[in-house]
Amino acid sequence: MTTIDDGDRNDKMCLNALYTGIIITVIAVCIPEVSLQMCSGSRCGECLVTRGCAWCKDRDYGFDRCANMNKIIDDGCIDIVKRKNHTLQIIQDDDFSDGGPRKDPIQIKPQRVKIKLVPNADGLELPIFYRTARNFPLDLYFLNDPSYTMRSLVSTLNNLVNDIAGEIATLTNDFRFGLGTSMDKVIMPFTRTDPRSVEFPCGDVAIYCDQPYSFIHRQPLTRNIQNFRAALSRVNTTANTDITEGLFDGLMQVMVCGDRIGWRRKSRRMVIFATDINFHQAGDGRFSGILEPNDCLCHLDSNGKYTKAEIQDYPSVGQILQKARENNINVLFVIGGEDNAYVRRVYYDNLAAFLPGGIDKASALNTDASNILRIVGDSFRRLRDTVKLVTSSLPEELVLTLYTDCNTNGRLNDSTNICTNLTLDKTANFIAYIQSNLTECPDKNTFTFTIFPEGLEERVNVDFEHVCDCDCQLEPEAEPRSPKCNGRGRYECGTCICDDGWFGETCDCDGRGTETEACGTESGICNGAGNCTCRKCDCLPGYSGEKCECNDQNCRSHNGLLCGGPAHGRCVCGECVCNANYTGDACDCTTITDTCRDKNGTLCSDNGDCECGRCRCNVGYRGPVCRRCQNCPGTCENNNDCVECIGFKQGRYNETTCNRKCRNVETVPLLEEASIDNGTSVTVCVLQDEFGCIINFNVHDLEMGQRILIKSTKRCPPSPPDPLTIGLSLSGAIFLIGLLLLVIWKILTMLYDSMEYSKFESEIQNPAWEQSENPIYKECVTTVQNPLHDTEGNGNSGF
Template sequence: MDITRSFSFILLLLSVIVAVSEAQTFNCTGSYCGECTIKGPDCAWCRQLNFTSMSRCGTVTQLMNAGCPSESIVRRKRSRVEILQADPLEDGGNGRESVQLTPQHVKVYLVPNEREYNNFSISYKVARNFPLDLYFLNDPSFTMRGLRTQLQQVAQSISDEINKTTTDYRFGLGTSMDKVALPFTRTAPTHKQNPCFGTSFLCDPPYSYIHRFSLSNNVPGFISAVNAVNLTANFDSPEGLFDGLMQAMVCGSKIGWRSKARRMLVYATDINFHMAGDGRLAGILPPNDGKCHLDASGMYTMAELQDYPSIGHLRKVAAENNVNVIFTIGGDTRSQEEINRIRTRYYDRLAAILPGAAATELTPTADNIVTIVSENYRRLRETVVLEVKDLDTTDIQAIRFFSSCYSDVPNEIATCTGLTVDRQVDFMVIIETNLQVCPAMRNLTFNIVPQGSEDRVQVDVEWDCDCDCEKEGQVTRAAEYCNRNGDLKCGICDCYTGWTGAFCDCDETKPEIEACSGGNSTEICSGVGECQCGMCRCENDDVSGKYCECDRTKCDIPSGKDERCGGQGQGVCDCNTCRCQGNYYGSSCQCNDDLCRNENGTICSDKGTCDCDVCRCTAGYAGRFCDRCTAANCTENPCSSQRQCVLCTAFLEGTLDQTACQEQCAHVEVVSVIDPADNFCRFLTGDGCYVEYTYDIVNGTLAAVRVRGTKVGCVEAANLTTIGVGIAGAILAIGVLLLIIWKLLTMLYDGIEYSKFEREVQNPTWERQENPIFKECVTTFQNPVHETNMNGTDTEKGMM
């Protein structure tokens, strides 16, 4: 079947759009044929031997102008479609399997940077005897008892009605109520045994969902299963049918869904539903896992352990399992207004989300169930909606469908309705891509399926990026042109291991790891170069050495400098390491010991070590050059050891006599002014005065002490006593004064209050005031239809 001409104008239009919107200049480059030809629609490869006029990759015009013969030019491949399976459309019946969609398997070869669209056609036709699986999921509450009665009575009528369109049908049954947990269901023992306790009805114990009858063409067996369903009940208003709906869709082997059949599920209730999140009311937090949890008896076992499924989850499962849900809303006790409100508010919205779903209303006696089933089956049967499934890649930009199912002119559409067994509809499938290079994954598969059906077109996609002259059959193995050391592919040599060069004449049989690593490394050319004919070719100017082992960028730049290792006079980079000059040292030659020398030329006063320009003093010493002893027991600390010399020399005080003072304190000098910036010392003497002095350290030895000739900060003891007595007396006087002021103020306030009291006693106005809580025993009312005249007499008002 060929429908290409009916869509030719569409492809022409799309080609024009692509030519205008995607016009660009392609740069034809590549080191081998396949890499070159995929760069653009005009790119080609010259396979002629010894072609050196230009690069082998270029446009056809460029290669021909450069002298490459036309027969040696390998042109770009075009995308194409191959039909692998195309069974004809078949109505089925009499042992034959129905076929509604053809072809069933195609393979599409795509080429990057393709400007033309890749397309193929598929056809769909309603089969006369396409299999139907019909499953009833009912609410077994008291208000839905009419549906059970009707199903018993009209099951054969439903069978007869469906038999008009297909002879291959099966029925199944399940009932669903709610989770057996408060607040959804009463959990008292009496109610768990009979949820209708307190009424005249004997009900089955409460349950969430029970699968009662697997899909079968045994109509009497189905009727018996319906008749065996007893009433049950829950506590709150909404029902938990979502649990049953999920299990009915995912438990395929237990329900009996056939792999190739239209699957219809009739969901019958008269109230709205619980959904994901409501389980928290009963402390049920784990989300629904969307897996089958039916025991041998068909009962759902995870109702009280998992939350209700979400609407999004149901939509995903319905699409994956191709189940078309029909919501039928009605009941014995609901008014038509209530039924309509529930349907429009809840189930119309829900049906709009689920694929192929619909919502309709039951009559109070449910006698229209036959019509509901037959009309919805006819609706699903006469409608085709094409969908793309299992396409998990960004390499394909879009898949578009065109059809003329509604008119003689094809339109971009994936849905056709009003189909009959005598009418075939054709679609053109167009695959759009935007890849400019060949993807890492050269093959992928997706499916085109009619919504709600197991029919499908399997589409295998292969990115055809290699030239034919690179494939087996056109490759010359161990070619003489390649010195028998490589294969000839598309005019160039593909050298065997151990050989390189344009003609595979460079012997690299010696292991590269040995030739280009010196045997001391596991990396060839240190990982930053290529081994060519046993020699390293480093990748950039910063890398050097026989094995590319030296990298200038590994040498640091000192702070405040612009060159690595500090530059001239400080250090130079010598194969990954700074080689310092003069007194500089450190990883980047950033350190110099000269900054640790004191004025006498010693490093850290021989009391520490120089750590990159900073003295690290030994214990008990401090200062920039470690020239000050700081330990508590340090006998050499001038601030403590020189106190007696300072006292005897400057003030003839202390424990040293004159002879000892002259012998031990010759280095002490009395001056009038000292510089506190020097090594400064200060201590308090017994007479309340401070003595100040400084000292010099030379080569770690105390050299001189300079003491101020006068004491400072002195305070006489007598003055101290006088000051102390004066302060105490002042505080006492202030306290006495405050007490006197307080006493005077209280006396004044008491006098004012007493005068006020005497005035109130002489003029008692409270006796003439009315008690606010006293109520007269006589109440006077004014007649609203009378009014009093000026003389005090009543005058009757006119009444309208």
């Protein structure tokens, strides 16, 4: 391995670095300042992707480990991890070489580098140098159109082959020539297939022509000029039917049949594509029923003949461009014929501009093809003296910009990858400015791409890596299966990265299985009142229980406090747990009886029970210690709860309390009138319950105690009318009225029809026909009255 500095170019490198620094400074000034981003990330590498962020790897650090540098320092962090810098390491940097026997030429350096780039940071500069080798190998393949109109090219090549070799030798002494001819598919409508046309494709018996074919590889690349001339001498004219020709079939085979053609791994590969007419392309094959697309593979038989011509369609322009780039083929279009200017302009100039090599226009062949020597020489000079750097397999997250000083008298040009007018002694200096547009670490950190001269096999191989992990994330600083993480995780940068199924600051929480299995209930995870942590429910404030099933806010209150407040008790799972000396549903009852004793120390004067620090007097007694008489006001009120409980199963007593306190209460159909009989008094009581109903009961004071009789029925206010009943009644009434009207109408209709029918029958039985003359009837005898007959005075006169 070497460094990027060479003693023979220190001055130039300094100058290039100065220019590059100026350009980068201008770019930095022109680009708006990126606003500060929030620092975040659970691991060191994720954190440091954001500019201005740092990571604290102190083990006992109690704040956010990923934060702004100043904040981490202010919070007392000692061991701080900062962002790394880009690194460039040159792996292979062989010096330039002109080539020669058993020695490969070298035109570009360095050949392999390793770059470590930090995402979301400024770019890195990679210097690249190119110099034309004096004897760089040339492989020159002639792909000719063997039609009658191109016959002069074959004879001219045969005559000028030595001159072409001599011209090429002035540029490089390591060259080879190859030959192939391509016409068209032997299938209608491209070529006539009747026996006579196949035998005499040129249409004239006097003109000798080879039988039709698509492509024949005639001579692999060779340095033996005599073999090449012999192959030329075997080329005869042939013909097809339509005007357009199928040289794309031949060009595809020349590009993909590398072993058969003889392309060398490290050479300038040139194809002289000579024709005088436009080309068939993908889709034209359907005119002959060929629907199978071209597969871009080699299909030459042992004689060099293309075997898939009548099976596969022509290649598309896109396929030609793709294979030319993949195989570094420089295609030179040489157009002959009298109307070659039109053919070049319409069909080949635009295609040439997209092919590798930088020859952006087709060349014109004169009538006798004598300028083929100049075309070949000039084209090779242009290819040799021009370099265009391109990249392959560059990932989308990288931005690569190339600068060069070769066209600007030592000044770095603005973003150009082409250098022209090179000489054997001139070195083209490039700067590849590489920047990552990522703002976070990618899933794939490493990959390889290449920077290379278009049309050549030489490469600058770049092993690229996004630097995302901190050193403390890598061994030996990182500790796999660390005891600090209970053996269930990796200790790195002050934190534990737990194995699958475990979590927590020290990987002490078992996360295997699902939350539903550990903390699930019918009402959701932890009853919707907590979080499942370490496979246990961590309840929200106010909730408790193994799965937060207890609502500690649902207990009864006393004096506005749950369970009477901390002095009385506490709420546990919806029920009050009372302290000593307190009892009751809300811990509202004290168990101390001092307040229930009379002056003699007797509890409730033996006339009641001490409950919650107060005397609950027996029937007929009242007062703080039940010392007042039995007929004192309050007799009715004291028994209301028992009356509602026993009589109608309502009120504030539950069944247990009711059975315990109300044993002297019963229900009767009728109540007796109040009277005093045998020392027994009866108090008539009326109670209105919460529903507004009146309950009547009597309290009988007996010697053995009180007896309470309740009337079994109570009087309640009338309930509001039922809307459903009213609606159904109205609907039924309307329906009945309608039905009655319908029946009446039907009866009237039947009566009317009966009357009309009786009248009709009467008229049929007693007809009264009218007698009258027919106005159009004429009798057969006609009587005429003579006006002169029987006149007065001339009864029988005559003449």
